[in-house]
Amino acid sequence: MPSSDRARELAPTRSPRTSAWFAAGSFVAVAAAQAYSVATSPAEGDMGHLQKIMYVHVPAAWMTFLAFFVVLVFSLKYLWRKDENDDLIAASAAEVGALFNGLTLVLGMIWGRPTWGVWWAWDARLTSTLVLFMIFVGYLALRGFVEDPQQRARWSAAVGIIGAINVPIVYMSVMWWRTLHQQPSSAATLDPAYTMGLRLNAIAFLLVLIYFIRWRYEIARLERAGERAAEVAAMGGHLA
């Protein structure tokens, strides 16, 4: 490999300073959106101020689905073009998606305990979010157990796509399963007093999501470059 190629491979796609500004900006946006929504939203009739968990719980849930969509798109793109970077983006999105998914579940439980009286209910949305988390975990476990980078990329792309196809089917089946037994606790349509706060928080969370995926992607690229350098070193300095 010519040295210029290797230098390009190791170079981050954005300068560290831009990344730092983006990181700071996205966290400031979260803080500002939280402050705005907590300050402006009135206490809700039944839940009182507990309703404010919505401003972290709901955006986290949206980001989970968005992250899975990124996994789907870049998995398809990888199988189509076989560009390793697409695989690394899909993997980064899966990891960040799993984080937001876990956050959604935990925040939902914290909200559910005082409002419903239970930590967990086998409600359609809760259950399908949990199954989605399990699909993410399987995807990440697969990546951990396959060494050959190309095989790992092809297999995880296939698992990502098949998993994404299953998400609406899981949701539908869990919804039927619940409705045939008892009506799922329906969320009241959102009062206009809360929509602005929710929208702002969604945008702020989106910035954090982008920042996390980018950051994880840079690390993944460095990891791959390190793996390749180790391969070259094992070959005695020559690429096979």
Added chain:
Amino acid sequence: MALRDDWRRVRAIVRKDLTTELRAKSGFNSVASLGVTILILLGLALGPDAQALRDAAVGAVWLALLFSGVLAFNRSFQMELESGALDALLLYPGPRWTIFAGKLLGNLVFLSLMALIVVTAGIVFFNVPIPAGWPSLVGVLALGVLGLSVLGTFYASMASRSRAREVLLPLLLFPMLVPVLLAAVTASKAILGADLMHESGPWIRLLAAYDLIFLIATFIAFEHVIES
């Protein structure tokens, strides 16, 4: 006739797999025994109240099928890994999907026979009365076993070649099978309860759609999984 040639390839793989199983019956016997053992353990854990057992019967049978099925799928590809059999299989001319189709049909036969044993054991141990609508019960079982085999075969083709096949396959497969489990269990329960509300219909259609969607998806994806 290219399609006839492909079909002959599929049949050759099925015949090869079934012959191997038939000559060394220990594989089938031990996997089926495990299925029945899981069923007995569930009976002990949930019993001895007769009504509680009868209510749990369908779920217990499906869990036994899922857990023992995982072993069957891994076995079917593990055989190919010994002495590089899979590489030889890939060297043969012809499209790759025939390998998947052959493996899938082999697993389907294996799992159907196993399901026969596990379901019979379930009826006996959990004291389930056979309802008048039993043919639709068999239909639900067949659709469920098909869905289980399609995704099981597909994921085993990867998991069995990874470093941690024992844990990886169930980790990948079980979340994917949530719709199969829900549909098969709910439809079977409805049929066992005489299905007065006609609940089983939508579930059977969901199962059929699931099977069709993932049959197509896995046949397409297999080409990418197997290429080496």
